[in-house]
Amino acid sequence: MTEGPSSPILPPMEGSAGRTGDWRTLKPVVDPELCIRCNICWKFCPDNAIYRADREKDQAISYDYEYCKGCGICAEECPKEAITMVLEGD
Amino acid sequence: MTEGPSSPILPPMEGSAGRTGDWRTLKPVVDPELCIRCNICWKFCPDNAIYRADREKDQAISYDYEYCKGCGICAEECPKEAITMVLEGD
Amino acid sequence: MIEIIQISRGGSGGVTGAKILADAAMHEDKFGYSQAIPKYGSERRGAAVEAYVRFDNKPIRLHSPVYDADHALVLDESLIDRIDFEKVSKDGVVIVNCTKIPEQFKGSGRKIALVDATRISQELGLVLSGFTLVNMTMLGAFAKGTEIVSIENLVKAIQEFWGEKRAPKNVEAAKRAFEETKVVIA
Amino acid sequence: MIEIIQISRGGSGGVTGAKILADAAMHEDKFGYSQAIPKYGSERRGAAVEAYVRFDNKPIRLHSPVYDADHALVLDESLIDRIDFEKVSKDGVVIVNCTKIPEQFKGSGRKIALVDATRISQELGLVLSGFTLVNMTMLGAFAKGTEIVSIENLVKAIQEFWGEKRAPKNVEAAKRAFEETKVVIA
Amino acid sequence: MKVTQKDLLNIPKKALLKGHFACAGCGSALAFRHAIGSVADKVILVVPASCASVYQGGGKGASFNVPTINTAFAASDAVASGVQRAMKMKGKEDVKVVVWGGDGSGADIGIATEIGACDRQENILHVMYSNNVYGNTGGQRSGDTMIGAITATTPQGNTTPRKMVPFILMANNARYVATATVAYMEDLVTKFKKAISMEGFKFMQIDSPCPPNWRSDSADSIKIARLAVQTGIWPLFEWDRDTGQAIISRPSQKYVDKENRLPITDWSSLQGRTKSMTKEQLQNLEFDTDRQWSFLKKFL
Amino acid sequence: MKVTQKDLLNIPKKALLKGHFACAGCGSALAFRHAIGSVADKVILVVPASCASVYQGGGKGASFNVPTINTAFAASDAVASGVQRAMKMKGKEDVKVVVWGGDGSGADIGIATEIGACDRQENILHVMYSNNVYGNTGGQRSGDTMIGAITATTPQGNTTPRKMVPFILMANNARYVATATVAYMEDLVTKFKKAISMEGFKFMQIDSPCPPNWRSDSADSIKIARLAVQTGIWPLFEWDRDTGQAIISRPSQKYVDKENRLPITDWSSLQGRTKSMTKEQLQNLEFDTDRQWSFLKKFL
Amino acid sequence: MTKLVVQFDKKSMTGNDAAAYAALYAKPKVIAVYPITPQTTIIEKLSQYVDEGKLDAEFVIVESEHSALAACMGAAWSGVRTFTATSSQGLLYMAENVFWSGYGRLPIVMPVVNRCLAPGWSIYQDLQDSMAFRDAGWIQIYTKNNQEVFDTVLQGFRIAEDKKIALPFMPCLDGFVISHTTAQVNLPNAEDSFNFVGEYSDPVIEVDTENPWIFGGLVGPEKFNKDRKDLMEAMERAKKKIVNMNKEFGEYFGRTYGNGLVEVYGDDVADLTIVSMGTIAEETQDAVDLLKEEGLSVNELRIRTFRPFPEKDIAEFAKKNNKFLVIDRSVSFGHDGQLRIETEAVLKRNNIDTPVEGRIMGLGGEDVPYTKITATAKEVLKE
Amino acid sequence: MTKLVVQFDKKSMTGNDAAAYAALYAKPKVIAVYPITPQTTIIEKLSQYVDEGKLDAEFVIVESEHSALAACMGAAWSGVRTFTATSSQGLLYMAENVFWSGYGRLPIVMPVVNRCLAPGWSIYQDLQDSMAFRDAGWIQIYTKNNQEVFDTVLQGFRIAEDKKIALPFMPCLDGFVISHTTAQVNLPNAEDSFNFVGEYSDPVIEVDTENPWIFGGLVGPEKFNKDRKDLMEAMERAKKKIVNMNKEFGEYFGRTYGNGLVEVYGDDVADLTIVSMGTIAEETQDAVDLLKEEGLSVNELRIRTFRPFPEKDIAEFAKKNNKFLVIDRSVSFGHDGQLRIETEAVLKRNNIDTPVEGRIMGLGGEDVPYTKITATAKEVLKE
């Protein structure tokens, strides 16, 4: 479609809304000790901002703070209360 | 609405489509002898072109040929086959 | 240019008839161009429907109804009064579906082409849901009465329109009418 | 005419704040006319939102955003860089929600009004679905920092907007900010 | 409340004046005559584009003897809502607002408007007379066209099942839903009068034979409609939100049991649009009929 | 065919790229991430005006990693039909066409288009994520708004029952109809994959929490959605035309029996839009919930 | 109408609030609504008024704009005052009924909050939406600020409901820059406002169970042309009505907008006249002042009423002036800006030599600050 | 394009048949239809072609015009040739998508069979319907007879599908007087016709599962204006394309229509030039001949292409001529006939003194015979 008309066409792109991590007031922090690597938090993150836990490598989840909006769902849904929401910047 | 705008407004009127009896090719004719005054034909006439039979006055149905379109429903539905469709003009 | 007005009843095939008449004129060497304009409205079965046909030897650029016709085609005798014959040329032909000169024309000196189209059509089984299709029949009468389209070209047009299967009856209707039509001076 | 640019985060009440600031300016005898223009876009909670406010002593006929502001209101310190301070008057005041002079302004010679609006608002319970509403608080700081609207008129505007039931907390926030705001030269 | 033939004879109003523009043998006009005639006055009609916008008249006068507002094709239920709300504000809550429209507006282009009015529980009655086609434009397929029926846009016969608007509105919580047919006029008028007496959104669908588009003999209109009931193609029923229950109407009761139904060909052979249906088409029509019955039976 | 959490973990595609424009805690975005992510490629999305036209991105780039056509509010199912038909003509019948839209288009303005596509048995899947309001315009009442919920146009709480689009489409002979919720993601994705594998018109309605319009804490999105199931407000089920039968989905099975349901207030108290509901409003909501269950039970 | 010393309350409010106030004060009986940005806050406000009992009206929350206008049409046919509002795609979606209301002579008042048309999606302002309906038989007035929105909506009911006019009325206000911008409005009280508008007691049209007439049915060419001719004439009468209404409003409330049809700003004669509509026209006033300060001779002719199009007023002003610069915020693609086209046409028709330049600006929410207007004016002056 | 000695078959057929033939020969892949008088016979014919296997296309019988055009849009985005047709209320009902197709640059071909707009109900011809969409970014050509309908629909696909144009195409034909009137059409055979149109192999736009792009999403003012500017330029390019297409069509099929944009009939210079469109323009040719016979100097400028508007061609012709009489078959209520307005505008813009008279005729199917045209011409000549 190289010579086509000028009309609104967009390619996929990470961060199309910018660094959405900026939107956060509260920040999720995981306690790797408490985390049982169940990935429920990962499943429910609307922003895909959680790096999966890996049971085999015994790795807890971690965050992509660049994009995590701090909604708090992960903390709410974690069965082990392994995630705490802390004030951004604190 | 006397001084209102000029817009399409119509009053009710008999014969708004003209003398629809003209549309007829076949014409229903009733045999008053056979007619049992049940008024079924009257009921099914889409053109309201049948004058009701009157049991008390012992009167058979009759037709408003000015408007009867000659559809033939009355003849078809008459339980006594008291109505015949004849060629118009015959 | 030849201009024709036709009146028929919805259901009797008038619109198709006008179209086929135009087709036939197209085949005439002396014309080559034609037009058929149905006047649309509430085209209910049985209600009066007008149509206009023009023949010419060059493309026709008019798009209006025919106001002053040369000939008139009346597919149903009872509709005669719907046409304003003041505006139909006295030199033209009036083709009517009936057996004798209608009252209205008596003494008019008009050339009337008479044909019992209803009977012919019915005899040929040209009946659809109770309505007799007199359109093709009346075209035969038109050919005979006016002599401006030949029966050959008319038959050609009918055949093209109806296709192999349905043409024969319709052709037959036109031909029989062509034979049976009587031209009289009223 | 005085022109103000405000930046805030969706959810912190910036748009309402700008409106109430305009209301307050209307009550000032020296102005009487004002305007508040929120810049609409995808105003998601947490996303940056600009708004523009104008004060004047005659009806304002401009409808464009403020390009060259006299003063700037920053409801969230992290948003400072979203404003092009090249275009904000050096003689004006920058009102920021923070406790010490932000890096960006150090040595700029700018007049900075500092207030810990987040704390004040939170202490007063001005929190909605997790978001701290610093808008009224920052207006108190604006009044103090710029001295172009009086705290009285600000309070009046706040009261009018929020109505009897909800006004007190908001008034309190503005008043406390008015007291606590420190104006410094950076 | 059951209307008898006697009641029909004492029709309170000549709602449809003679000499109108409907084709000879038109079911829709017949239904109009009795249904609208049964409610003497205080009725306002709202009519979308359809045959009813033609047979109501034009030129110098109208065949409809009831105040009527014509609307755009998809607008009627919303216009009717506006009329009803206005009447309410004027303190004329006794005025009944009736939409009289075809299956084109009722099942296709206007269905969002209709569902919207139903959702808002507007106090109106929508009568959808169904000739199963876009009659006014010359007989093209509508969402209510029967499987296998030839229309101007489905020259080999329609292939999709009927959009059962009554079921859609039952699912959407209408106050009252009913089907009717001109063949059983007492039943039709009974339902109409019942519907109009209720508060909320009411809907009726009426089987309305249409000789030119069904390519049928105009004399057969009633016969065909009766056969639609007897073959099971046109189940007659009522559904009331208050009970959540459907009731099969008397004329159809016998045909709940498939055994008792007449063969579909009794019905299809009388119409040019269906008489040449293939075996497969007939099967599909039967299948779609069964689907309707089985849906219905869940609500008995 | 049942999708497990493992399957979710092995999600074949990042359908929704990070850094998108949905609000924090958006259920719709979450549903998108898993549902669209579950079908690696050969999907074309059609998106009507809605929050999805915003959170898909703009400016320089898009968060949707799937080809997407934006349409007018009421046009999506027809545009999707055109896309699917074109793909068919191009010999690309393996391409799946999915409408991803809100309850505004799905239940209100676009419902005629949707029912039309269903009627034609277009081979498309319509996913209606429902946040029960017009989210994109700031939270006005939609046809899918719960009784009693405060919206921008119903400041005292909505008064009309929900327009149950799934039921409407069951009545209209859809190939497959299902409800789902972000709270039970495996169930959601299972249904989505099932739907997309079928031929014909498929429909799914997804309960999609919306913190700004529900006036709820973004952290509670999943909790509220789960409670909607547990209180019976949001019955999870599937309906298949082939069987004509509805199946209550696992997470909802326990709540078929009203006894087992949690009190509605467990759900309503978490949301600003519902927490001040009057007793009467609560009763009406319960009544409407019962209505839905009783409709559903007829198809079990 | 008795003259009153009307009390005002100076309030700051958005343009949409101003529209909602005017609607509230006119007491429509049926309001039908469907949301679209940037119109939404009008209908949200009205829903509050109704909910709070401030306004006794049927509030119909419909499922689409097509139905919103349709419901108003039903109410208008029933002879009650009625109101709705829309924007952009919403206006397009109700297109059939927009024409129906115009040609059907239904006195509905419907503010259009101007927003551009998709695609691409954009919620920002230009005039493409309402301009697309300039054939539809609606009166269109383009407002310049919040105050004028209130005043115009209020006037609208009286203009529309005049039996000699009987046309629907579309007050247009620029999205966001008016609709969502807070500014001062001198708000008369509810009673004075309603007194000005008056009760809608003698409807232009009214369906009536006592008189079973048919509305909007089949017509032949003759009747069709009669109705259309009356519609054209009603538009002519509307010009007078708008002028009178402007005057009367002035007497009553102390404010006028030019002569109601057009508004001149600056000197009566100048080297260059800027012709425009909406907020650009108000911003132009600052530009005119600035240019004057710089010693340039520029004035402004604001077209307030676009339908009916004020041919005479434009022609007369052009006759006295030297050059026109028309700024359009919309385009008829494949030709030019609509205001330019029509302005040129009336100049031609009236044999006026004043040359006309045209610029299209501010599409899709593009900002048009006075600096841009002054720059353009200078450019054109130099030519 | 190789030149061929193309064989014709002279056939008599209605204008709608001619449109259906052209569509058949162009082999669209997706056809979506919704009936409305007087368009119906086009779609009925196509349904037959598809049913009989003469045309291999998806035939989508939708539930409204909004969806008819929407389905075509989906197909156009998918890169296949697509066709629909509509009229009057149907065009209004699809309004949102009409604009969407134009601004979205979707090369759909959609004949509009011109019919007036309700209320009252009338199915007869005038140009009010398509004229209302002159802002929508569609190319509009108004045909004068059945032959031109066939030719124009055929040309339409190539014009629309040119990547440099990428605009939807609306051939307009007067209801009944063209659509239902039988006249002669020189019909080329299917193969030659298709050869002329060519395969739509390099779509202007194409959604693609390999390239997950987003079509028609959110845009800011900058991108918005870029797209609109390109649309304006595409309209300019379309003028050239239409001229070339007319020429090429002439070489191929031996017929042209003026220069494609306008067509002059009669002498190059005359005392009076009648300017009109559609069938009135053809009927005018008879009027011109007649007036000439009577010794009056009258010629005709038929506007074939209304969008893009042929400014230059009209201006040039006006420069040579003495007086214009514009006959409009539609009105922008509250101003004047649209063709008159735009003609005046371009004359003004080009400083041409030729005076312009205007007449509105033929609304709602009112007949406009050449006698009426000659009478009007004489009246205007006398003034």
Ligand SMILES: Cc1ncc(C[n+]2csc(CCOP(=O)(O)OP(=O)(O)O)c2C)c(N)n1
């Ligand atoms: C928007 C729009 N599209 C199309 C039409 C043309 N039209 C008028 S009536 C009609 C069909 C009506 O069908 P139905 O509702 O079934 O009523 P019937 O004519 O069969 O009585 C159509 C397609 C129209 N008037 N408006």
Ligand SMILES: Cc1ncc(C[n+]2csc(CCOP(=O)(O)OP(=O)(O)O)c2C)c(N)n1
């Ligand atoms: C014809 C038309 N009317 C109104 C709008 C404005 N509008 C855009 S999105 C929207 C609401 C969408 O609601 P929903 O479909 O539930 O999706 P959500 O925003 O909740 O995700 C509205 C009203 C529009 N774009 N087009």
Ligand code: SF4
């Ligand atoms: S939900 Fe909790 S336990 Fe499970 S992976 Fe996340 S942080 Fe770990």
Ligand code: SF4
């Ligand atoms: S806080 Fe919300 S956005 Fe951030 S990682 Fe947790 S679930 Fe994702």
Ligand code: SF4
């Ligand atoms: S149906 Fe027959 S028997 Fe009965 S009233 Fe009529 S004519 Fe008489």
Ligand code: SF4
């Ligand atoms: S033939 Fe038809 S129209 Fe005539 S009376 Fe009998 S039923 Fe009525």
Ligand code: SF4
């Ligand atoms: S076409 Fe059918 S529905 Fe319409 S008037 Fe004729 S018979 Fe009645």
Ligand code: SF4
């Ligand atoms: S408004 Fe609701 S649905 Fe829309 S993006 Fe925000 S959370 Fe999601």
Ligand SMILES: [Mg+2]
């Ligand atoms: Mg029908």
Ligand SMILES: [Mg+2]
């Ligand atoms: Mg929603």
